[in-house]
Amino acid sequence: MTVLKSEADRRRPWWEGVTLAALRSRLQQLLAFASLIVIYTFFAFASPYFFTYDNFISILYSTVVIGTLAVGTTFVIISAGIDLSIGTGMALCAVMSGVFIVNAGLPPALGVPLTVLFGGFMGLVNGINVAVLRVPPFIATLAMMLVAEGLALVVSDSTPIYFNDVSGYTGISTGHLVPGLDIPNAVLVLLAVSALSGLLLTKTVLGRYTYSIGSNEEATALSGVNVRRWKIAIYAFAGLFIGLAGVLISARLGSAQPATGMGYELQAIAAVVIGGTSLSGGKGSIVGTLIGALIISVLNNGLQIMSIPQEWQNVILGCVILVAVYADRVRRGEP
Amino acid sequence: MVLVASACGEEGSGGSGGGEPLISIVSKGFQHQFWQSVKQGAEDEAEARGARITFVGPATESDVEEQVNQLTNELAKSPDAIGFAALDSQAAEPLLEQAQSQDIPVVAFDSGVDSDIPVTTVATDNRAAAALAAEHMAEALGGEGKVALVVHDQTSLSGKDRRDGFMEWMAENAPGITVLEPQYGGGDQLESADITTSIIQANPDLAGIYASNEGSAIGVINGVRESGRDDLAVVGFDSGQAQIDAIDSGLMLGAVTQDPVDMGRQLVDAALNAIDGKEQPERIDTAFYWYDSENMDDPQIQAALYQ
Numbered sequence: 001m002t003v004l005k006s007e008a009d010r011r012r013p014w015w016e017g018v019t020l021a022a023l024r025s026r027l028q029q030l031l032a033f034a035s036l037i038v039i040y041t042f043f044a045f046a047s048p049y050f051f052t053y054d055n056f057i058s059i060l061y062s063t064v065v066i067g068t069l070a071v072g073t074t075f076v077i078i079s080a081g082i083d084l085s086i087g088t089g090m091a092l093c094a095v096m097s098g099v100f101i102v103n104a105g106l107p108p109a110l111g112v113p114l115t116v117l118f119g120g121f122m123g124l125v126n127g128i129n130v131a132v133l134r135v136p137p138f139i140a141t142l143a144m145m146l147v148a149e150g151l152a153l154v155v156s157d158s159t160p161i162y163f164n165d166v167s168g169y170t171g172i173s174t175g176h177l178v179p180g181l182d183i184p185n186a187v188l189v190l191l192a193v194s195a196l197s198g199l200l201l202t203k204t205v206l207g208r209y210t211y212s213i214g215s216n217e218e219a220t221a222l223s224g225v226n227v228r229r230w231k232i233a234i235y236a237f238a239g240l241f242i243g244l245a246g247v248l249i250s251a252r253l254g255s256a257q258p259a260t261g262m263g264y265e266l267q268a269i270a271a272v273v274i275g276g277t278s279l280s281g282g283k284g285s286i287v288g289t290l291i292g293a294l295i296i297s298v299l300n301n302g303l304q305i306m307s308i309p310q311e312w313q314n315v316i317l318g319c320v321i322l323v324a325v326y327a328d329r330v331r332r333g334e335p
Numbered sequence: 336m337v338l339v340a341s342a343c344g345e346e347g348s349g350g351s352g353g354g355e356p357l358i359s360i361v362s363k364g365f366q367h368q369f370w371q372s373v374k375q376g377a378e379d380e381a382e383a384r385g386a387r388i389t390f391v392g393p394a395t396e397s398d399v400e401e402q403v404n405q406l407t408n409e410l411a412k413s414p415d416a417i418g419f420a421a422l423d424s425q426a427a428e429p430l431l432e433q434a435q436s437q438d439i440p441v442v443a444f445d446s447g448v449d450s451d452i453p454v455t456t457v458a459t460d461n462r463a464a465a466a467l468a469a470e471h472m473a474e475a476l477g478g479e480g481k482v483a484l485v486v487h488d489q490t491s492l493s494g495k496d497r498r499d500g501f502m503e504w505m506a507e508n509a510p511g512i513t514v515l516e517p518q519y520g521g522g523d524q525l526e527s528a529d530i531t532t533s534i535i536q537a538n539p540d541l542a543g544i545y546a547s548n549e550g551s552a553i554g555v556i557n558g559v560r561e562s563g564r565d566d567l568a569v570v571g572f573d574s575g576q577a578q579i580d581a582i583d584s585g586l587m588l589g590a591v592t593q594d595p596v597d598m599g600r601q602l603v604d605a606a607l608n609a610i611d612g613k614e615q616p617e618r619i620d621t622a623f624y625w626y627d628s629e630n631m632d633d634p635q636i637q638a639a640l641y642q
Contacts, residue, residue: 049412058411062404159490162425174429249400253426259397304408307389310365 031327032275032291035320039295043302050305057182059294059301064173064186065090065249067293069268070275071190071197072241074289077272078201079234080214080281081137085126085144086242087264091257092152093119093246098161098256101169108169116243122148123239127232149262156258163254173251186248193244198286210234215282270317271296274324295320355387358606359409360418361402362392363445368575368641369549369595373445376599377418384607389414399423406430410437416606417441424449440609444602446492455615457601459593461493464623465500465547468570468591470508471625472543475568475588479511480542482568483534485555487522487548494519497547497572520551527554528561535562543568543588553577556587574626574640582628589627594639597622 044051069086076083096118101111122144129140163169173186201207209230212220221227250256275292277284299320303313360377364370374390381388389409393401399422409417410433417434419441421427431452434441443453472482484501488494498517505514518534520527527546531554535541544559544567546552552571556578559567571578571590581587598621608615626636 047412052411055411058404058407062407065400158488160423164425253399253403253423254428255399255423255425257397257399257423260399263394263398300404301408301411304391304405305412307412310391 032288032295032324036291036295036298039298039302043298043306047302047305050302053182055301055305057184057187059297060187060190061184062301063293063297064184064190064252065245066264066267066271066296067190067290068193068241068245068248069264070271070289070293071194071286072238072245073265073268074197074272074275074277074284074286075201075210075234076137076238077269077277077279078214078281078284079210079231080217081130081231081235082141082269082279083123083126083235083238084138084141084265085122085148086238086245086268087261087266088145088149088152089119089122089239089242089261090245090249090264091259091261092122092148092155093243094250094256094260095152095156095161095246095258097247097250098163099155101166102161102163108166108172112172112247115247116240119241119243119246120236120239122242124232124236126239127235130235131228131231145265152258152261156256158258160258161250161256163250163256170251170254173248186252189244189248193241194286194290201286206230206233206237211282213281267296268293270321274321276324279325292324355385356415356607356610357412358386358388358416358418358603359412359414360388360390360602361406361409361420362390362418363396363402363420363422364394365390365392366394369573369593372595372641373599373602376596377603378599379596380600380603384603386603386607388603392420393422396422399426403427403430410434410439413437414439415610418444418602418606419448419453420445421448440606442602442605442609444598454609455605455617455619457598457605457619457621459598459623460620461496462500462503463620464572464591464593465497466504467623467625468545468572469501469504471589471627472545472568472570473505473509473512476512476542478509481513481515481538481540482543482545483515483531483538483541484517485527485530485534485544485546485551486517486519487551489517489519494547501545501547520554522548522550524550524554524557527551528558529554531555531558532562535559535564535567541567543570545570547572549573549575549578552587552590556581559586579631579640582626582631585628589625592624592626592636592639594622594624595641596638 073083093115097115100106100114126141126144129135130137175185177185271292272289275288362370377388391405402422435452441453443456447456486498505512518530520530544555546555569587574592578590
């Protein structure tokens with residue numbers, strides 16, 4: 001019964017019932033948000049170039065790719081899984097976008113959805129390997145990471161695919177849909193899919209089972225849920241974000257870079273963890289993940305603007321991740 | 336509020352407002368010895384000329400997005416000039432246009448940027464450097480024999496230039512030398528070693544091997560060692576401990592090195608000239624040297640070599 005109770009608790013949206021108890025259960029998310037504000041304020045005082053509207057937009061823009069990957073992988077991590085294939089998978093999806101749109105000449109209106117679906121297909125394969133073939137998620141997605149890394153090079157013949165002659169493709173990322181606001185479309189895309197994912201996670205059966213499988217897989221199965229099927233669904237759903245990230249990065253760069261992507265998975269996982277999602281599953285939120293991704297971007301941006309030597313930037317980022325995971329342990333240790 | 340004022344004052348005095356000009360350098364990497372040497376040269380020149388530099392680069396040379404983010408962040412600081420080694424010219428084009436609209440001169444370095452915006456390009460003439468390697472190999476072989484090429488890749492400009500420069504010099508100046516079809520090892524040490532052993536097996540009459548960058552050269556050295564041949568003329572590119580040791584032990588004839596310290600110096604020099612609005616040539620060639628067991632200890636060569 002405890003499973004059901006905590007499940008109901010988690011289904012509540014973050015803004016609902018801001019009571020003391022709710023605040024305590026959101027302790028780390030709050031902690032993450034507070035850290036974001038503190039870090040942002042610190043940089044605003046430390047450098048005159050940081051606190052400008054243009055730089056604020058730059059920070060949002062640099063969050064897009066990692067943020068998109070992180071939102072998708074939040075579902076996987078809440079279900080107590082892990083997906084290491086999202087970084088190189090994104091590179092493969094970028095290449096596939098090039099294949100669909102540049103090589104095959106499909107219009108972007110068709111090529112983009114196909115690319116997103118291709119990402120979903122990769123996720124589906126991950127899900128089948130994990131749920132049906134019982135390969136541990138770490139290994140199944142590690143294998144997919146290598147397959148995607150290789151395939152991206154094979155399919156593209158190891159050369160970038162340029163979208164020069166495709167009118168409107170780079171506009172997906174760099175264009176400005178809302179006049180006057182100066183916000184790149186890619187940022188709007190991230191915000192839109194995050195809102196949608198937040199709703200799916202808190203309001204639908206997909207979200208309910210994601211939490212439930214993550215907190216107690218056995219009990220979920222015993223209560224009559226087809227865990228196998230839902231796990232496949234979770235990985236496939238998360239895969240759509242790999243495809244979307246592939247579109248967003250290639251649209252920003254104007255090219256599909258086949259050798260890129262390695263390491264993005266770790267940054268996305270870091271964003272999820274900083275945002276308060278537990279690696280042991282059952283806990284987490286989309287808002288938290290977005291905050292986590294923003295903390296990473298703000299640190300990268302602010303430290304560079306302060307002209308901190310690059311070696312130290314990684315040291316500081318590593319320490320922030322450690323603190324976040326430590327806070328997670330403290331929280332889980334609470335009654 | 337005191338904090339704000341003092342922080343602003345400090346940054347402002349060093350920024351574009353006056354005082355020492357700030358040159359933001361966005362390179363292709365920062366951990367490798369090569370880029371650290373570029374940074375060293377840039378710092379030396381900046382100190383001598385009364386300028387400040389910042390130096391950043393992505394973790395790997397395929398991380399185009401990270402480099403674009405870094406260039407964005409540097410532009411936010413409104414530096415007086417930018418030094419930029421593009422991983423992908425096209426991805427950076429909108430930012431170069433932004434630099435132009437902010438009246439920040441851009442100096443390209445290491446490899447050309449496919450754009451009209453940079454005021455000049457500071458780079459090694461890879462074709463000429465590869466030709467120098469070919470010349471020394473032909474001399475060592477007495478103008479006769481079969482030679483192989485292990486090249487780091489067939490797509491990048493540096494890969495193509497270092498391959499073509501070598502092959503063209505051989506075709507024009509050494510009619511007695513047969514050049515085998517180039518093989519590509521991606522600059523990966525292990526892959527280049529495997530390629531080398533198979534070339535040696537397939538060509539028992541092979542007389543020499545040329546490697547086009549440090550990774551390829553380490554692979555070739557290992558491949559030659561594994562095959563047990565000690566009569567091959569091995570010629571490399573760049574430096575690093577493995578090549579230096581191989582030249583010391585006689586396994587390697589010599590190598591061509593770029594001068595990354597000189598590249599850093601010339602980059603800052605060109606950036607300062609651009610800030611002053613001086614006319615500059617379209618290309619500024621940085622130094623490169625042939626080094627072997629005889630001249631390896633010269634101070635000039637030593638300065639260009641990294642361990």
